[in-house]
Amino acid sequence: MTRTTVGRQPLRSRKTPLAMACAIVLTTAAMPSIAAEITGTVTDPQGQPIQGVSVSLQGQSRPQLTDAAGHYQFRDLAAGQYQLLAGTGSHQQSKQLRVDASQNATINFSLDASDIEHVAVIGQGGALSASLNAQRNADNFITVSSADAIGEFPDSNAAESLQRMAGLSIERDQGEGRFVRVRGLSPDLNAVTYNGAQLPAPEAGSRAVALDVIPSDLLQSLTVTKTLTPDMDADSLGGAVDIKSLSAFDKDGRFTKLTAEGSFDTHQSEYGNKLAATYSDRFAIGGLDDDFGMALAASNAVRKFGSDNVETGGDWQLGDQGPLLEKVQMRDYQIERERLGLAANFDWRPNQNNQVYLRTLYSRFADQESRNAIVSKFGDGLALGDDQQSGKVSRELKSREEVQTIKSIVLGSKSDIEDWQLSSQFGWSEAEETNPNGIAGAAFEQKFADGLSYQSTRKPVISGPEAFYDASGYELDEIEVVNSDAKDSSYNGRLDLSRNLYLDDVVLQLKSGIKINRRKKSNEETHWLYKDLDEQGVSGTALTLADYAGTEVDYEFGKFGPRIQDHSIHQLLASLNRDDNVDPLESTLNDYVIHEDVNAAYLMATSDWGKLRMVAGVRYEDTSLRGDGWQYDEPNDQFSARHVGNDYDNWLPSVQFRYGISSDVILRAAWTNSLVRPTFEQVSPGYLLEGNSDAPEASFGNPALQPLESANYDISAEYYMGESGVLSAGLFYKAIDNFIYEADLAGRSGYENYDKATTFINGDSSKLYGAEFNFAQKLDSLPEPWNGLLFSANLTLTHSEASISWLDDGELQRRDIRFPSQSNTTGNIALGYENEYLSLRFSAAYKSNYLTEIGALDDADYDIYQQEHLQFDFIAKGFVSKDVMVYFKALNINDEPYYTYSGSAARNAQYEDYGPTYQIGINISGF
Template sequence: MNKKSNHLFKKGSLFKKSCLALVIAGMSLPAFADGRIEGQVSATEKGIALEGAKVRIKELKREATSQRDGRFIFVDVKPGEYTLETSYIGADNISRRITVTDLKTTRANFQLQGVSGLVENVIVIGQAAGMNKALNKQRSADNIITSVSADAIGQFPDTNVSESLQRLPGLSIERDQGEGRYVRVRGMSPDYNAVTINGVGVPGPDADRRAVALDVIPSDLLENLTVTKSLTPDMDANSLGGSIDVQSLSAFDRDGFFYQFTAEGSFDENTEEYSPKLAATASNQFSLGNSEKNLGVAFGVSSFKREFGSDNVETGGAWDFDEDEARLEEMEQRDYRITRERSGLTFNLDYKPTEDTDLYWRNLYSEYTDAEIRLANVIEFDEAASAGDTLVAEVQRELKDRTETQKILSSALGGQTRLDKWIVDYRVAYSESSEDEPQNIAGAVFTIDDDVIADEVFELAFNNTKKIGLSAPAEYYQASSYKLDEVELGSTNTNDDSAAVNVDFTRELELGVNPAQLKFGAKHQTRNKENDINLWVAEDFAGDTSLTNFSGAAVDYTLGQFGPSIDSRAVKNAINDAEVDAEESAIGDYDISEDTSAAYLMGRIDINAWRLLTGVRYEKTDFSASGFSFNAESETETAQQFENSDDYFLPALHIRYSIDDKTQVRAAWTNSVVRPGFAQLSPGRLIEEDDGDIEAEFGNPELKSLEASNIDLGIEHYPGVASVISAFIFYKEIENFAYQTDLGGTAGYEQFNKALTFVNGATAELTGIELAASKQFTQLPAPWDGLLIGANATLVDSTAEIGGYEDGDFVARDIPLPSQSDRSANLMLGYESDRISMRVSANYKSNYLLEVLEPMDANYDTYVDDQVQLDFSLRYFLTDSIKLHFEALNLTDEVYYSYVNKPQYNAQYERYGATYKLGVTFMQF
């Protein structure tokens, strides 16, 4: 463990002593003359462990839920004869008589099979099996969750974790170059959601955001994805929308030896490039000592290299709306060529040294390299232009060539020990994420050559204010018209690491005749994020600097004519010397630390058909930030240092009422807290003078955390195999919503004409309804009994107040929460039989606010337009162990389009085309 995380144990010495005292107290409790029931629930075929099965002691009205390895446990069971009953969606129920004796553990294993008369493997593999696994986990949870299993992930043509999650109710994604990257839960920005890997919190690799870019993690290495929408007190409280847990493979997910190997090739329609992919996972169980199958080893590896691209035309919102007709001031044509390599490795050990102790070591490493070459034609009109006008414009040709590598590492060592009355869970974990951009061409600028074009301008015209087309003279497209003017080089390194230790104690008991549970625990976590930016500028070049000497083949640009490409190696070779840009290199650097100590107490009780869970969590966060202030006028750099501390009491109440075994009502009241983004908290400050006006731009380390009070109410009905009907309403009240504004001229900033920073706003609110339904038509005659239909929709409305100062008075206006779509939906049509499985899926999300360009002027709010993506997947089993698959993504060639003011005014229009995949999988259960 590195030096940054060593202070976890120094600062947490009191915490360590408290944990040790709790362990000793728990182990010293006297034994009672009651018995215990333990067992495992698995599928008859393939021996796959089944999570989420309900197991009941009929006479005592006690209920336990099978965990990930299928294990269930009852403690403090008085001696006698009892009836155990199982309940699992998609399988026949089983009843069994058992006898419990004093101080003994009675073992009762259940092997379930699909509902009589239906497809044999309905709970093992395939679409229905995947849906069943997720629905059982959802049904048995104490709180509100949504889940997707590896079987279901494999049925969709999804490249990474974020794309797998977009299919779930209440979730949508933000894409980068057509690929899913960030996940939104119930309309909340990705920065307000937590991500864990095997239960361990993961820091984000991006310099400015808390959001974890889930496109870094390959979907091939996963076993389950679980989204928690209502937090319980034993969970970290750092999510406003939801908490996403990524679970990797475990050897105890299946009985015995398992392997799966996939080879795939894909074709990108836009660039006509082919890309390879390989993935393999395997697990097995071994016997150590006198125990049988008590050691489990699982590993997985994945490698995917994709070459693709996009074509873009954008304005960045540079429209003049002061007159009756909107006029364009600036625009860009862009061509992207991208190579993305996504690789991952997981290695997990599970060891059961005794019947009462389970130990584990879980590791997941993923690496994502994005090599991007961006060519741009940058056009600035001398006067704001209307469509069809021919006006004078300055033009620049630009090149950006950078390679960015993001890495995520998660490692956790822990276990569970079951004492007579107590269950003790313990874990030490370390996570790290990073983003590294070695020195690259951040921007090579070619301006009009005055030896060729005397006036250094062109007469240009554009048409269509949405998908903008350009009319230009022949000289505009010729390399000889331009010369190299400036090259900016840049490098960035961001590192975010976290270390945590936690211990939890659980005690099953009875209050009168009602089964109950008491749970409490503590956790200490440290987090440190560093960002280092370096920029250089080169302006003087030797030799002939005509673009002719740097140009290549004509760019294949589907949105019109573009001109020649630019050779980045030739640009680098032309650089003789570069000076450090002290201003930009200073203000982007920061070092931020957040140390959080937490403790919780919660209890649960079953009263007839009611299950009540309540408790409170306490969290205290110590925050420190250091960075630099740069005065551009005096060219002086000053160190900045900030420290503060906050603590929170976060109560929660969860209610579940079971109308019958298929129908239940849920309600929850929870509270959560999230720190502002790192760009918002950064202590970096820039002060500069422009024509006598002093302007400043800076972060605000003194921002308060966002606090949310959440209410959920819903009903779930599980009518049969792979089937559910559910409806939930939810409400969130968020305090201290953070946004950017101008404080220039206000108290404390009187000398500044402009002072851009971040402030906390008034309360923001979000209200929504979440609907989901799926059904397998098992009642139809063959072959129609393999038909599946699934659909979900989320309707959300939100409002947040932002504002600024005019003539010294604060003026406010309302906006929707950024990154929140009012409507999102999924529709899936599937079919499966013994040999074939196919699925057509459509994903929709309505427009959402991307960015507020001017806090005081709604005309310049930037929105992303509605998007609908249609995908298709087909799987065919040549044998029980060999599977072919074909996938098609973005069949309708959906574009990314953002706009300002009204949908007809372009901010960005980007086209990707479709992608096709063909592959084969070899597997053994």
């Protein structure tokens, strides 16, 4: 039994920030408050609310767009004379008023809807207006996509919707977006919250939230924050993604929508379907009309598809005679994927000063996958075009149903109590990934003296003699079955208190708060390894592939041979004794429970000096990590419990500036600090000791790892062109400490006599910097019919520098690398057109190559990169009536493959092809 504990701080230090944050705000109780507020609504002559009208204060740089209820609001105003402007151009109305200290003034407007048709929030232009308005008024650097904007692209999940934003790209699984990268940083380095509460990760060992679990139909908005304020969790280096679901107060009165969709996968010639429904309404249950709101959303989609694959994993020998292939797998996937999403949200607003809300989410992602593979191994390496080399070929089956679920409940409240604002939130989230008794590998082997060859290093598809494709020549070697359950749960609560103060004609808001988070990550696996089956009563043809062979595999890249039938394998397994085939090592070593407790407190101040707004403060986070797992000593064939721990704390100051030269031109600057804790795989308590005492080999997690810490610098300039246009440019720089990578510690202090000691370590400082550009414009100033055009484009250029080290004959060596998952260039382009009958949008998403894996510490020729990826998508909508819309979507029109390579683009690591997918559907609302 071992125990590792590092970095424990004195108890008094750990308590001080929590008490300090509350005490500073409480000391302001005796100070005078004089902030004012102006609210109101914009309606048509019949009294119906108008959404999307621009309302501004003359001399102020933050205009607003009215919401679905026609409502607008300006808070934190100093006492004085104001001129209020509503509408645009010659159709603008103006009203003057004076507000006094602590006064809430109400100013309403009545506008002719025909005069403001250019700002009504409908279609592509309206969706763009809503998103840009949120970004324009933000105190920090954010990117927003509203529900309407999400619906303008053919995206099926939250990850794919995020890829359209500036600085964001996605990592795909089987052609579908799954994980999100922000400014080129790995998904593990970005936080994801749902209605402000942290979402855990379903996958064992990871912090990255797989966003393909969440259907896009459940989303109200997506907000990516690139510069954190002190009242936000600090755990992101690239950005924090907040997913907001629908509230009844986002709509004016009752809202209903029903979606029915069918899809066709060209690769497998399979059909899929989707049904989704949304309902929201408001009711009177207290003193005010419509003070209670309820919003419900449900989505269920089934998609049948597949892919063809050939991958080496980087198993090449490099030498003077050219690359020699050591191992390659040809794979055929058949997949049935089902997404179920449910959300129920409730709001109670008994008066203008108080609100209570409840947000819930249930999302289930089920993947039924059958994978047939041909695995070819060449001991001495196989040269291109050579057919004289011997090799061992294994035909393998993997068949499993992997189910991921995410559940979240968030209860919160907000209250204005005289001069104070108080908010609280309590949340519970749980993510789980199960793989019940999946066939991890059923392998049938055959050896060949010669006759195996391949003709391309990019797609090294193996061909062979007739025996290569004959099922009767392959003998059953082993079957591995896995039952796994990974779970990540989180309980969190926060309390925030703020007050507005008036100091020498400056409105100052002081805000502080505390947050606690209790997270538990666990993994439990049971492995069965069925070998030497002849000794367990299996005989005759049951020991060859002939008894388990099915139809010919339809493999795009060449001849494949028969598939292995999973039901035949399951019949064989049912006849064997499971208890006699348990693999004790794999069933124990990967089991762990990790507790991560985080206590946080912050203090921040927000102030305005005319057109300049500043947000400054500091956040403190204290982390306690405890883990329980297993160590296996192979020389003594002994398991022992292993308990590990690590404590550390971080102070994270920040300051952000927003200067509105005018209502259309905004300058921003920020200095912030953030951190990312190591992944659960990296701090896993598991420890494997092999070999002998003279030259042992070990592989283990490192719970003593320190978090990545980043000092972030951002500047930008934004020019807003009307309500539906923006041109912006920004620069960012990140100085990152404690870069984490996998290393061999053999020969270093504490591991002098080890032959191998593989774990994760903190590296030296690294840096990432780049530039972001964004342009979007609805061209409504053009003559008809061209005034329906809309164009948007964004581009992010990023560069990173990091280094890794290793021992060579006792000398420490280093080499420079890029950050894993960091693309130097990412970008999106979209061209849209709409009128009252039709809406079209053609879009392209691009990311340049990036490092996915360090193949060998001392040789860059074995590093694995993903090739650049460019995908084209298209959506067309036809408006049958005000409440009925039909649509057609085409995804991956250009049939872009997934390709990774080892060192050189000519040396395959993985090539996978998916084909386009087409969808057709109908939306019905207002019923």
